[in-house]
Amino acid sequence: MNNQSFGDKLFEWAVHAILAVISVIVLYPLIFVLVASISHPEAVMQGEVWLWPKEITWMGYKKIFQNHEILSGYMNTILYTTVGTAINLVLSVAAAYPLSRRDFYGRNLIAALMVFTMFFSGGMVPTYLLVKKLGMLNSMWALIIPGAVSVYNILIMRTFFQSSIPYEMQEAASIDGCSNLGILTRIVLPLSLPIIAVMILFYSVGHWNSYFSALMYLTDRHKYPLQLFLREILIQGQMQEMLGVGDDSHARNVMEGEAIKYAVVIVANLPVLLLYPFLQKYFVKGVMIGAVKG
Incomplete structure (x- = not known):
């Protein structure tokens, strides 16, 4: 690894950067759905929820387990x-x-x-x-x-x-x-x-x-x-x-x-x-x- 040329290192950095961007694109919808499921619905509907839950509530999960x-x-x-x-x-x-x-x-x-x-x-x-x-x-x-x-x-x-x-x-x-x-x-x-x-x-x-x-x-x-x-x-x-x-x-x-x-x-x-x-x-x-x- 120490004998890599500058071009090889640049290519490796570019690959890691591209993979990181792809990972964020793939993971964000999953994270958003998870965060939205425990956030207050009004905050979600108003677009105030991005990465962190706001006004945590378990309303959705309670309704699910109450629905036969x-x-x-x-x-x-x-x-x-x-x-x-x-x-x-x-x-x-x-x-x-x-x-x-x-x-x-x-x-x-x-x-x-x-x-x-x-x-x-x-x-x-x-x-x-x-x-x-x-x-x-x-x-x-x-x-x-x-x-x-x-x-x-x-x-x-x-x-x-x-x-x-x-x-x-x-x-x-x-x-x-x-x-x-x-x-x-x-x-x-x-x-x-x-x-x-x-x-x-x-x-x-x-x-x-x-x-x-x-x-x-x-x-x-x-x-x-x-x-x-x-x-x-x-x-x-x-x-x-x-x-x-x-x-x-x-x-x-x-x-x-x-x-x-x-x-x-x-x-x-x-x-x-x-x-x-x-x-x-x-x-x-x-x-x-x-x-x-x-």
């Missing part, structure tokens, strides 16, 4: 995300592993057919009619089955299996009498924790943030995910602002809606923010260190 619909939506979202991610992961592994095997005949044709579906789809109306015909309307499966497999994620996982796990290891296990299922469960999956962690994060975030499928297929409010209730809160808040503030009761409703809006955003994103640190270590883990020697 928001709590039921939170539990529904956890259920949909857990079940959906598990199904996504199982099906992705089941599709990616055969496509990564050299001895699987027709794998290139099958992969090409799967890629074809990324460019063309049936559309929203045919998909709705299919879900209705299958009897999945107003059920959890309407949110999970239509998106049970992501071709993009399958291709990523297949590429990882091909490039990071030597085929010689699988051949050696096969010679020792290990079945294909045994190779998958005893060799491939234990060595694939990084890509599995990435898939869990991708799928879980997708399920957690999804609301459009629930908007189309669900009619029972008891089955609504949290995102639909958050959408209703945002729309109601915008309508109240458009109508203007009249009497004191209306002004109080507007301020309560403003507090609930920011508090729900924090509560809705907290599980994802807590999940990432546990999966981060697998992103850069040297999975093949010491796997093949000799």
Whole structure:
């Protein structure tokens, strides 16, 4: 590091400066929402809140935990995300592993057919009619089955299996009498924790943030995910602002809606923010260190 030229040092300083600016741009909205969720709604609406909370209040969080619909939506979202991610992961592994095997005949044709579906789809109306015909309307499966497999994620996982796990290891296990299922469960999956962690994060975030499928297929409010209730809160808040503030009761409703809006955003994103640190270590883990020697 001491032998760096002035140009190298200048470039390094520029990179650090750019990264610092990007970090501020990314972090500020998160910090603002967090600060606004514990600040007095009137101060937030008047633009007096920037980086520090003003007149700290827990009004929004109290309203959330008193609202049974928001709590039921939170539990529904956890259920949909857990079940959906598990199904996504199982099906992705089941599709990616055969496509990564050299001895699987027709794998290139099958992969090409799967890629074809990324460019063309049936559309929203045919998909709705299919879900209705299958009897999945107003059920959890309407949110999970239509998106049970992501071709993009399958291709990523297949590429990882091909490039990071030597085929010689699988051949050696096969010679020792290990079945294909045994190779998958005893060799491939234990060595694939990084890509599995990435898939869990991708799928879980997708399920957690999804609301459009629930908007189309669900009619029972008891089955609504949290995102639909958050959408209703945002729309109601915008309508109240458009109508203007009249009497004191209306002004109080507007301020309560403003507090609930920011508090729900924090509560809705907290599980994802807590999940990432546990999966981060697998992103850069040297999975093949010491796997093949000799």
